Amino acid sequence: MLVFMKNRLIFLILFILIGDCLFPLSINVRTFDHQNHTRLVFEGDNSFGFKINNFKNSIEIEINKIANIKNRITRIDDSKLIDRVVHSTKNNKSTLTVYFKSKFKVKRNFVLEKPFRVVFDVVKSEEPDRDLEPSENKRGKQEPKESNIKDETSKKKAIEIICIDPGHGGSDLGAVGRLKLMEKDITLKVSRKVKKIIESKLGLRVITTRDKDVEVSLDSRAAMANNQKAQVFVSIHVNSSFRGSARGPETYYVSLKATDQEAFKLAEKENSSLGEAFKTAENDDLKMILWNMAQSEYIKESSKLASFIQNELNILMHTKNRGVKQAPFRVLMRTAMPAVLIEIAFISNFYEEKSLMDDSFLDKVANAIYTGISKFIYFYNNI
Amino acid sequence: MNKKKIYFLIAIAFVFFIIVLIIFFKSSCYSGKKDLELSKEEVQEKVEQIKPVKVKMFFLQRNSRYMKPFSYEIGIFKTRQDVYKAFINELLKSREDCITPIPEGLKLRSVFYVKKRKILIVDFNEVLLNKFPVGTSSELEFIYYFVDNICYNFKEIKEVKFLVSGNEYKTISGHIDIENPFYPDYRYLRDE
Numbered sequence: 001m002l003v004f005m006k007n008r009l010i011f012l013i014l015f016i017l018i019g020d021c022l023f024p025l026s027i028n029v030r031t032f033d034h035q036n037h038t039r040l041v042f043e044g045d046n047s048f049g050f051k052i053n054n055f056k057n058s059i060e061i062e063i064n065k066i067a068n069i070k071n072r073i074t075r076i077d078d079s080k081l082i083d084r085v086v087h088s089t090k091n092n093k094s095t096l097t098v099y100f101k102s103k104f105k106v107k108r109n110f111v112l113e114k115p116f117r118v119v120f121d122v123v124k125s126e127e128p129d130r131d132l133e134p135s136e137n138k139r140g141k142q143e144p145k146e147s148n149i150k151d152e153t154s155k156k157k158a159i160e161i162i163c164i165d166p167g168h169g170g171s172d173l174g175a176v177g178r179l180k181l182m183e184k185d186i187t188l189k190v191s192r193k194v195k196k197i198i199e200s201k202l203g204l205r206v207i208t209t210r211d212k213d214v215e216v217s218l219d220s221r222a223a224m225a226n227n228q229k230a231q232v233f234v235s236i237h238v239n240s241s242f243r244g245s246a247r248g249p250e251t252y253y254v255s256l257k258a259t260d261q262e263a264f265k266l267a268e269k270e271n272s273s274l275g276e277a278f279k280t281a282e283n284d285d286l287k288m289i290l291w292n293m294a295q296s297e298y299i300k301e302s303s304k305l306a307s308f309i310q311n312e313l314n315i316l317m318h319t320k321n322r323g324v325k326q327a328p329f330r331v332l333m334r335t336a337m338p339a340v341l342i343e344i345a346f347i348s349n350f351y352e353e354k355s356l357m358d359d360s361f362l363d364k365v366a367n368a369i370y371t372g373i374s375k376f377i378y379f380y381n382n383i
Numbered sequence: 384m385n386k387k388k389i390y391f392l393i394a395i396a397f398v399f400f401i402i403v404l405i406i407f408f409k410s411s412c413y414s415g416k417k418d419l420e421l422s423k424e425e426v427q428e429k430v431e432q433i434k435p436v437k438v439k440m441f442f443l444q445r446n447s448r449y450m451k452p453f454s455y456e457i458g459i460f461k462t463r464q465d466v467y468k469a470f471i472n473e474l475l476k477s478r479e480d481c482i483t484p485i486p487e488g489l490k491l492r493s494v495f496y497v498k499k500r501k502i503l504i505v506d507f508n509e510v511l512l513n514k515f516p517v518g519t520s521s522e523l524e525f526i527y528y529f530v531d532n533i534c535y536n537f538k539e540i541k542e543v544k545f546l547v548s549g550n551e552y553k554t555i556s557g558h559i560d561i562e563n564p565f566y567p568d569y570r571y572l573r574d575e
Contacts, residue, residue, distance in 0.1 A: 168517075172557060175518040183517070218557065237558075240518025242484040242525075245446055252519070327523060330553055330560040341558075343519055 026068040029096070031079045032229070033157075034336060036297060037107050038081040040098060040120040047116040054106070059098045059120065067094040081122060158381045161205045162198060162373065163230035165331065166191035167237035167341075170215030175240035177353035183238040184213065186356050190344065191236050193366035194373075202374060222334035226294070232305065233339035234373065235331055238356065240348040247352055248319035250343040251310040253302035254295045254333055255326030294336040301338035304379060309342060309372030316368045317345070338376070342369060435459055436466055438536045440474065441572050442481035443524060450531070450572050451481070467494045467537070471505060474532055484524040486514040492548065501541040502564050503533055511547050517556040526559060527568055534567035542566055 025048055030041045042061065049064035069087040076082045083099045103125040109118075166187040168174030174183025188210070195206040207228050209221040216224075225233045239250060295302070306324045314320065332339045344365050345352040355361045436457050441450035457473055460466045471491050477483045492506040515521065530543045544564035545555075551562055 168557060173517070174557070175516070175521075218553065237519060239520050240516055241520035242482050242516070243443065243445060243448070243520075246448070246520060250519075327519070327558075328560045328563065328565075329519075329558055331558075333560060341519070346520070348516075348518065348521075 025063070025065055027063070027094075027096070029069070029074055029085050031076050031082050032226075033078075033080050034121075034297070035157075037121045037123045038079060040082060040122060042096065042118040044116045044118075050118065056103065057100050059100075059106075061096045061098075061118070063094040063096070065094070066092055067096075069094070069096070081124060157231070159204065159231045159377045161207065161228060161230045162232045162234070163207050163209065163225040163228065163337075164191045164195055165209040165221050165225070165233065165235040167235060168215075169210050169213055172215050175238055175347045177347040177356075178350060179353050179357065181347060181353050181357055183240075183347060186238050186344070186347075186362070187236045188213065189359075190362055190366050190369070193363060194234070194236070194369050197366060197370040198373065201370070202377070204377075218331040219334060221331050222294075225339075226334075226336050231337050232373065232376070233332070233335045233337050234305075234309075234369065235329075235339070235341040236369070237341060237343050239343035239346045241346060244348060244350075246346050247349045249310065249313035249317055249345060250323070250325055251306040251313070252325050252327050252329060252332075252341045252343070253306045253339065254299065255328055295333050295339060298336070298338045301380065302332075302340055305338045305373070305376045306340045308375040308379070309340060309369055312368035312372040312375075313342070313344075313365070316364055338380075436469075438470060438473075441528075441532055441535070442478060443484055443528065445480075445482060448571060450528070452572070463496065464494065467496065467503060467533075470533070470536065471529070474529060484521065484528050486510050486516065488514060496540065498539075501539060502544055503537075503540045503542070504544045504546060505529065505533075506546040506549055509548050511545075511555060512552065515556045519558045522555050522559045525555065526561070526565055527571060530565045531567045531569055531572055535569070535572065 026045050027048075028043045030043065032039045032041075044067070048067070051062040051064075053060035053062065066089055067087075073087075074085045076084060079101075081100055081102065081104060083101045086097045086099065088095050088097070100122070104122045105125040107121045107123050109120045166184075168184040168187060170184075172184065174187065176182050191208055192211070195208055198204055198206050207224070207230060209224050210216050221235075222233075239246070303324065310324045314323070329341050332341055345356055347353050347356060436459075438455050438457055439452045440455055441452050444451055455473065457466070457469045460469060468491065471494060475483070475485060475489060475491060488508075488510040490508045490510070492508055494503065494505050496503050515525070526545070529545075533543050534540050542564035545561050546552075553560065553562055555561060
């Protein structure tokens with residue numbers, strides 16, 4: 001019996017060792033500066049066990065096996081908060097140490113799957129530095145710390161990149177009118193016009209999620225905007241209703257109310273404490289809730305952007321009834337920036353379909369959208 | 384070791400085994416998608432009073448963006464699930480003077496209520512994806528036609544989730560996220 005157990009144990013150890021050699025873990029480190037926080041992502045090609053040690057100016061992640069990481073020291077030049085990530089190995093374990101440029105606080109953290117990712121959202125700490133605490137404090141003098149820190153953290157980057165998303169495309173025709181006009185063609189035309197006007201009048205960089213008649217998934221559109229670090233996302237669509245009489249433009253921004261609030265709270269709770277939070281997102285529900293939170297930080301800005309654009313469209317089309325609305329749009333939920341979806345007009349309304357066939361009308365629509373966006377940019381850059 | 388000690392150890396081991404079993408089954412009841420599974424008793428929960436079920440249904444109007452109420456009696460049922468099924472089938476019927484925001488040929492496959500989460504899961508056939516007239520307003524009209532009517536009439540239901548042929552889909556026609564359940568939005572109901 002003892003011999004049998006011993007053999008089994010040796011076999012198990014060999015199996016683990018061979019497994020580790022055959023499938024070495026490689027980890028990719030990414031950072032991204034959002035408006036209110038910096039996101040730090042450790043992406044592994046396999047899942048891995050880890051332990052977190054939190055220090056004053058660094059976070060240490062102890063991985064339970066040796067990981068392949070390109071460089072021993074990865075400098076993060078374009079991050080506001082993160083200085084470098086250092087990789088070291090000891091006792092068949094890898095350790096990744098993230099050094100920060102200043103004192104930091106982990107705002108939330110979670111694990112995502114497929115691919116396996118350990119995510120930290122960090123902010124600059126507003127706590128006074130005890131080591132550098134001025135002696136005047138003890139004498140009762142007002143400390144200037146809060147205003148100094150706020151000045152630095154609240155400094156927003158002026159808007160430089162805008163993402164325009166022409167709805168539908170390829171085999172996804174979108175809505176089709178009685179005169180056989182297709183939504184995918186109108187959205188592409190208007191998006192091209194808006195891009196041209198913004199580039200020529202504002203000199204900003206405009207990226208589009210498609211520039212020809214191809215199908216792009218909703219999640220890829222949001223990912224494109226996030227990866228390109230767009231600061232404004234405008235999705236252009238044409239509406240259709242079961243009621244033939246429905247008319248007028250509408251501008252939407254995301255509503256989180258329509259999603260599972262309890263689950264949303266659960267996700268928040270999961271992320272609230274460092275010790276509790278590093279649990280694998282075991283089901284897709286939680287993974288998606290965490291994704292959905294991407295837009296939750298920008299609701300106020302998105303609502304403002306929607307009103308600026310809707311006001312311009314109302315003036316153009318003399319509409320009063322229709323306005324800014326909220327709905328859980330798939331494409332907006334996953335964008336990490338102010339994001340809106342515009343429904344230019346109803347293709348299901350015979351008269352509006354006719355207008356949509358007129359190129360000069362589309363020019364006016366593009367101009368109205370441009371004016372709305374430029375008003376938002378002025379507002380955003382000056383608050 | 385005497386016999387008494389052995390029996391004592393066996394008894395402790397047995398109790399420990401039972402506790403582990405209880406913990407295992409309890410935790411599996413609360414995990415992830417198990418929440419959405421139904422026990423037979425839940426589905427077959429009897430309606431307390433066997434009498435015609437009175438409901439108020441709201442329908443879309445051709446020249447108004449508000450839904451107008453109509454009162455109906457939808458029959459006598461033995462189980463709660465049958466009531467929900469009959470109610471949704473009633474919503475699927477076309478009506479003169481009103482708009483039914485559903486594609487032609489749409490059928491209800493099944494419906495089940497998850498008591499623990501107060502969610503009604505409504506499963507339609509594939510017509511919902513294949514023949515739906517694409518458009519944001521069409522999607523919203525469809526979704527809230529069902530969600531508002533269901534939640535208005537059955538207070539025990541707080542949210543409604545849609546499935547197509549038993550599967551989850553991201554959207555109906557490329558706009559509204561239907562992976563999550565919906566709370567009612569009564570802005571378009573006009574209770575006269």
